Amino acid sequence: MDKTESFAVIGIGQFGSALCEALVEAGQEVLAIDSNEEVINDLAGSVMRAVIADAQDEEALKDLSIGTFDHVYVSIGKDIEASIMATLIAKDLGAKDVICRAENRNHARVLQRVGADLVVRPEHDLANRLIFAKLNPSLIDDYVHISDDTTIAEVTVVNPRFFNKTLSELDFRNRYQVNVIAIVTKDDQANTLPAGEDRVEKGNRITVLGKTENIQHLNEIIGEG
Numbered sequence: 001m002d003k004t005e006s007f008a009v010i011g012i013g014q015f016g017s018a019l020c021e022a023l024v025e026a027g028q029e030v031l032a033i034d035s036n037e038e039v040i041n042d043l044a045g046s047v048m049r050a051v052i053a054d055a056q057d058e059e060a061l062k063d064l065s066i067g068t069f070d071h072v073y074v075s076i077g078k079d080i081e082a083s084i085m086a087t088l089i090a091k092d093l094g095a096k097d098v099i100c101r102a103e104n105r106n107h108a109r110v111l112q113r114v115g116a117d118l119v120v121r122p123e124h125d126l127a128n129r130l131i132f133a134k135l136n137p138s139l140i141d142d143y144v145h146i147s148d149d150t151t152i153a154e155v156t157v158v159n160p161r162f163f164n165k166t167l168s169e170l171d172f173r174n175r176y177q178v179n180v181i182a183i184v185t186k187d188d189q190a191n192t193l194p195a196g197e198d199r200v201e202k203g204n205r206i207t208v209l210g211k212t213e214n215i216q217h218l219n220e221i222i223g224e225g
Contacts, residue, residue, distance in 0.1 A: 004028055008069045008095075010055050010086050011076035012039045015101055015122055019073055020047055031064065055086035058093075067094030074100040074116075080107050084114055091115035151212045152181070155219045157204045162222055168196035176218045178210030 007023050009016050012034040020043060023030045030047040034040050037052050044050040053060040055076060066072060072095045076083040080103060090098050091114070100116040102108035108119045157163070162170060172180050183191045186203040200206065206222075208215055 005070040006068070007031070008033065008064070008066055008072045008090075010034075010061075010072065010074050010090075011083070011101075012036070012043060013075065013077045015077070016073070016075035017043070019075060031069070033061075033064065055082050056089070058089045061086075061089050062093055066090050069095060071097045071099065074098060074111075076101070078103065080110075083107070084110055087111055087116050088114045150210065151215055152207065152209050153215050153219075154182075154184070154205050154207045155215070155222050157200055157202060157206065158223050159221060160202075162200050163202045164199055166197050166199050167194055170200060172208065172218070176210075176221075177214040178208040178218055180206050181209055182207035 004027060006029045007019075008031045009019050009023075010033045012020065012032055016032070016034070017039075020030050020032050024046055030049075032040065032043045032047045032050040033053050033055065035052060035054050040050045040052050051064060053064065055061070055074070067090070072090045074083055074086045074090065076086060083100065083102075084107075087098055087100050097117050098115065099118045099120065100111045102111055102119050102121050104121070108121060111119045167180055172178050180194055181192070183194050183198060183200065184205040184207070185201070191198060208218065
């Protein structure tokens with residue numbers, strides 16, 4: 001991160017601890033909150049502030065000014081009720097960006113309904129990434145699932161049919177139903193605002209946005225030697 005922002009992490013299990021560690025390494029201001037005194041004591045020396053508090057106690061979260069943080073992570077694990085209440089309280093207190101960990105699909109749906117700005121299911125998301133990578137071994141190392149069926153991915157141009165052609169000539173949007181949002185040359189020069197007259201050359205890596213199945217189809221074609 002280029003700038004310092006404030007983060008509150010509510011629930012310091014494995015996921016919460018990993019979040020705190022990554023944020024501290026990135027030079028961010030971190031408030032860690034958990035009801036377990038031992039867990040908080042362990043973190044006290046590494047984060048900006050570590051507090052023993054009940055995630056379902058509105059007054060406690062209000063006293064901690066949860067609503068003023070740039071980002072609030074609700075990373076409570078098995079206690080689904082506490083997770084939902086903490087999310088609801090954080091939003092009621094004015095938190096503008098609340099990111100929550102969900103245990104399952106139903107938990108995720110409830111979190112979204114009570115106002116979570118983003119819901120993640122780490123184990124589920126990791127499994128999807130591993131399967132995606134296994135089924136698409138030539139489809140870059142760099143891809144991000146935007147939703148269940150939409151992906152941003154980078155594909156390498158190997159097929160001669162695509163060499164020295166402009167984006168207008170290749171017409172990715174109409175032919176493959178994807179949008180090209182960047183072109184990276186073999187010497188790592190990035191064009192992040194490609195225009196229709198920009199050319200695609202052998203070995204270029206193009207970043208595309210679209211339905212996962214359409215990107216997979218494009219990758220099969222563009223990656224043919």
